[in-house]
Structures are given as C-alpha cells and as structure tokens.
Amino acid sequence: SSFKQRLAATEMPPPGPAYFDARRALWWTPGAKPPRQAKTSAARRRLERLLSQNGATESDQVWTSGLNEVWKALISGSPLKIPLPLDMVVKILMAGWIRDGTWPRGGVAPEPDDEL
Incomplete structure (x- = not known):
C-alpha cells in the first residue's frame, strides 16, 4: 500500500509516544494520488434505494429484495x-442482526457518552 511505502x-523516531505521533501524522497526510471515486453501479443504486426506505432494516420486503445476499457475503x-x-x-x-436475533426489533443504539 502507499502508506506502507511512505512509512518505509x-x-x-524510536518506539514510544513520538513514534506514535509521527506515524499518525504520516497516516493523515494525503498520498500523491487522490483516491479513485468508484462509479456508482446499478446494484449499488438499488441498495441505496432499498436502504433509504423508512424502516428498511426491519422490512422483510427489503430483506428479501437482495439485502440478505449482501449480508451473507x-x-x-x-x-x-x-x-x-x-x-x-x-x-x-443491522438488518441481518435483527433477523438472527442479535439486535432487537425496534432497538436503538445509545448515544455515545464520550466525544472523539
């Protein structure tokens, strides 16, 4: 990867806080080439439409319209x-977790109690 090349x-500095700071600064420095913007495929647009529906994660119709296959992958x-x-x-x-019982139907994730 370009990060590994830049790191090498x-x-x-030697291992420690200064090394961590230097590595983090290197990570956040943009590379020479800007990231490629992926062309939006018809399949992705279809997924976007499905997921934009109200209650999409709990909808059986949305699930059987293709979400289940992406979840399996x-x-x-x-x-x-x-x-x-x-x-x-x-x-x-989340839609898959609702179906397998990991996430309760109607469950809402709590707001984080810390700020990043």
Missing part, C-alpha cells in the same frame, strides 16, 4: 462485488 521511506468474509460505504454496511449488518 520515512525516518521514524459480509458475514462470510467474501469480497463484495461492489464497494460500499460504511453507513450502508452497518445498515445491512
């Missing part, structure tokens, strides 16, 4: 056919 090419560790943003992945996982 950078003189770093996610939990099995299979590579996805299309890149998905994290917010979509979380909704898909």
Whole structure:
C-alpha cells in the first residue's frame, strides 16, 4: 500500500509516544494520488434505494429484495462485488442482526457518552 511505502521511506523516531505521533501524522497526510471515486453501479443504486426506505432494516420486503445476499457475503468474509460505504454496511449488518436475533426489533443504539 502507499502508506506502507511512505512509512518505509520515512525516518521514524524510536518506539514510544513520538513514534506514535509521527506515524499518525504520516497516516493523515494525503498520498500523491487522490483516491479513485468508484462509479456508482446499478446494484449499488438499488441498495441505496432499498436502504433509504423508512424502516428498511426491519422490512422483510427489503430483506428479501437482495439485502440478505449482501449480508451473507459480509458475514462470510467474501469480497463484495461492489464497494460500499460504511453507513450502508452497518445498515445491512443491522438488518441481518435483527433477523438472527442479535439486535432487537425496534432497538436503538445509545448515544455515545464520550466525544472523539
């Protein structure tokens, strides 16, 4: 990866807080090439439409319209056919957790009690 290449090419301080700070600064420094914007495929647009519906994570219709297949790929560790943003992945996982009983129907995640 480009980060590994930049890390190898950078003189770093010895292990400790200064090393952590230097590595973090290197991580946050943009690389030479801007990240590619993936073209939005028809499949991704379809998933976006499904997940944008009210109550999508609890809807059996949304689940059987394709969410279940993406969920199976996610939990099995299979590579996805299309890149998905994290917010979509979380909704898909939540829909699966509702179906397998991990997440209660109507459950709401608590607000974090810390600020990042």
